[in-house]
Amino acid sequence: MTSSPTAPEPTRDARTAPEDLTEAVRAVWADALETDLAAIPAHASFLSLGGDSVLAVRMAAMLRKRLGTPLALADVRVEQSAAQLAALVHERSTGSGTGALRPLPLDLSRRADVDAPFPLLPLQQGYFVGQQDAWELSYRSAHHYVDIGLEDIDAEEAPEALQDALERLAEHQAVLRARILPDGRQRILPLDDPEAIPRLRVTDLRDADEETAAARLAGIRHEMSTEGPDPSRGCGLDMRLTLMPGDRARLHSSTSLLIIDGWSSGVFYRDLFALVSDYNAVLAPLDIDYGDYVTTLRELPGTQAWQQDRDWWWDRLDGFPLPPALPLVADPGEVRPTLMGTRQVEVDAERWSRLRRLCTEHGVTPSAAMFAAFAVAVARACGHRRFLLNTLQLNRLPLHPDVSRLVGAFSSTMLMPVDLPPAPLFADLATRAQREIGDALAHNLITGVEVSRELGRRRGTHRPVAPVVFQSTLGVDAALGSEVPQEAGPLGAIDLLSHHQQLRTPQVALEVRLFELRGELVVVFSLVEELFAGADIDRMFDDLMGTVESLVEPQGWTAVVGLPGAVEGGAADRAGNAPGHRLSVPATAAGREEPGPPRDAAERAVAAHWQRLLECPVDERTADFFALGGDSLLAVRMLGALAREGGQRVTPRRFLLRPTVAGLAAALREGTGG
Numbered sequence: 001m002t003s004s005p006t007a008p009e010p011t012r013d014a015r016t017a018p019e020d021l022t023e024a025v026r027a028v029w030a031d032a033l034e035t036d037l038a039a040i041p042a043h044a045s046f047l048s049l050g051g052d053s054v055l056a057v058r059m060a061a062m063l064r065k066r067l068g069t070p071l072a073l074a075d076v077r078v079e080q081s082a083a084q085l086a087a088l089v090h091e092r093s094t095g096s097g098t099g100a101l102r103p104l105p106l107d108l109s110r111r112a113d114v115d116a117p118f119p120l121l122p123l124q125q126g127y128f129v130g131q132q133d134a135w136e137l138s139y140r141s142a143h144h145y146v147d148i149g150l151e152d153i154d155a156e157e158a159p160e161a162l163q164d165a166l167e168r169l170a171e172h173q174a175v176l177r178a179r180i181l182p183d184g185r186q187r188i189l190p191l192d193d194p195e196a197i198p199r200l201r202v203t204d205l206r207d208a209d210e211e212t213a214a215a216r217l218a219g220i221r222h223e224m225s226t227e228g229p230d231p232s233r234g235c236g237l238d239m240r241l242t243l244m245p246g247d248r249a250r251l252h253s254s255t256s257l258l259i260i261d262g263w264s265s266g267v268f269y270r271d272l273f274a275l276v277s278d279y280n281a282v283l284a285p286l287d288i289d290y291g292d293y294v295t296t297l298r299e300l301p302g303t304q305a306w307q308q309d310r311d312w313w314w315d316r317l318d319g320f321p322l323p324p325a326l327p328l329v330a331d332p333g334e335v336r337p338t339l340m341g342t343r344q345v346e347v348d349a350e351r352w353s354r355l356r357r358l359c360t361e362h363g364v365t366p367s368a369a370m371f372a373a374f375a376v377a378v379a380r381a382c383g384h385r386r387f388l389l390n391t392l393q394l395n396r397l398p399l400h401p402d403v404s405r406l407v408g409a410f411s412s413t414m415l416m417p418v419d420l421p422p423a424p425l426f427a428d429l430a431t432r433a434q435r436e437i438g439d440a441l442a443h444n445l446i447t448g449v450e451v452s453r454e455l456g457r458r459r460g461t462h463r464p465v466a467p468v469v470f471q472s473t474l475g476v477d478a479a480l481g482s483e484v485p486q487e488a489g490p491l492g493a494i495d496l497l498s499h500h501q502q503l504r505t506p507q508v509a510l511e512v513r514l515f516e517l518r519g520e521l522v523v524v525f526s527l528v529e530e531l532f533a534g535a536d537i538d539r540m541f542d543d544l545m546g547t548v549e550s551l552v553e554p555q556g557w558t559a560v561v562g563l564p565g566a567v568e569g570g571a572a573d574r575a576g577n578a579p580g581h582r583l584s585v586p587a588t589a590a591g592r593e594e595p596g597p598p599r600d601a602a603e604r605a606v607a608a609h610w611q612r613l614l615e616c617p618v619d620e621r622t623a624d625f626f627a628l629g630g631d632s633l634l635a636v637r638m639l640g641a642l643a644r645e646g647g648q649r650v651t652p653r654r655f656l657l658r659p660t661v662a663g664l665a666a667a668l669r670e671g672t673g674g
Helices: 019-033 053-067 082-094 122-130 158-172 210-226 262-277 290-297 304-317 349-361 366-382 426-441 448-459 476-480 534-550 554-558 601-614 632-646 652-657 661-670
Strands: 143-151 178-180 185-188 201-204 237-244 248-256 341-347 386-393 412-419 468-472 493-504 510-517 520-527
Touching (some): 019 053, 019 082, 053 082, 053 426, 122 632, 158 237, 158 262, 185 290, 210 493, 341 349, 349 520, 366 426, 366 468, 366 510, 366 534, 412 426, 426 554, 476 510, 493 510, 493 520, 652 661
Parallel strands (some): 386 468
Antiparallel strands (some): 143 493, 237 248, 341 520, 386 412
């Protein structure tokens, strides 16, 4: 069975709202969905009308702006009708609610000091720590590289127009001037700082032969893929223009994941190309910036809503499965990757349109359907049906109407346990995924990074607990209200379908990414090639695409999905090894130190430092930093402080091997990070 694409007619006992309020909600939906008011029945679900969870973020912000009622994303579900949502707004406005609602607990306001440092969000912290060689599967920079084709470019005017646009955009979007400080905070450089503005680099290959031009292009791609921008050392954006023979060019962009997420990329390119196209273009002013949003979130942990979300996740953690036991050819702790490998396939616009239409008929979003398809491919590849996946969410809390127009690293992760039945219909899997993702998103004030930290503490491991990731930005174009333009003045025609990309994400073994370009669906695997046999990944990717292609036809939804008989994968053995090199989470080896109080000056110094930092007694030499309440960012700060105090440097990776008072003291005595 599948869920109905329309909400049920309200009964006499259902909550109702004044008719004019329902009409106001319908008007917001019509604008968000870019359709006529007559096409928005009061009792049709947002999903059935073409909406999804990404577009719901924009819709929630529009409701707040027009109706003055702050709705949390937990209140805005794609399965709701306009009448049902209007009833929620009415309850919020009149105080007549039954307790089912939770208001947004924060009011966003401008910072008193725009030059003052402000914190990193949890996922930013994960990327920052990963750049310190703190985890297995780490890189010097967490970034995304892409280059796209340009045709009929004005080679004389384009470089100047592009640099001018970058300067104006950096003034408009303050995060493009962001820098990460050594203590793991961030600040915005003032416009008059000589290092604040991104600088375009131009390579002129117009007179080169095709072979030479291709070789130079490959070199630029390799450099920008492996040496990404790092806002702790300079600008978080590296943009270049390569002029090619025949009035062609490539626009290269490498962006730090510390400052730009998937939604922001869409905002960035739309704004950039608008400014390139017209020297006189003026973007609509922003009343807030990314720093204002992040600073406001500092108050979140003190709210009842945040505590309720934490309790919801914490109550479920002990029942979470291990990650999928995918077959490996190497230990993730021993590889040192520099690039992630890529598999990529496109589904043409006509077939993708048919697939989206069938999603609507079955009452699920395309992202939920694709999550179910990915879960099936993972289950078949690992040989069991119960495992933990990670998902990347465009988690912008609608605290202000301008939040959706900001560039910044808003995204967060969300852990999703998967427990597939033995022989389901695909439609049932998709419906189940829709429901479970919706339930988790309703508790989105706690991020997956925070959940992962707590899960690692409970399991006694410092290895990544969810290194297989699902990411979907399907629906972002609709949420932003437009596609990237097809032309941009002196840059000529923009050929998005001619693109090349690379991703480097710390703590990720395998990630599937789904997005749309010019109406087509693009499916990408990004993976650490050193971990997997190429044939295994090829089979898994082909399996995923086979399922996706089957969903273009109605019978694909009613087909029985063949799945493994085993429910659980192989567990780690007592020595901390994953049997047969299978992706798992081994427990940290314990019992290396004898218990008791700190024994010498080095141990006493470490214990005293931890006591001040963690604000709790540290009387035991076997005390674990993370069990005491520490996290990865605090560990980086602590190791930096100890190095400054005593001149001995211990790398985060070395510390994670023995994160106890005695273990760190021993590493400090050795005087090397090893």
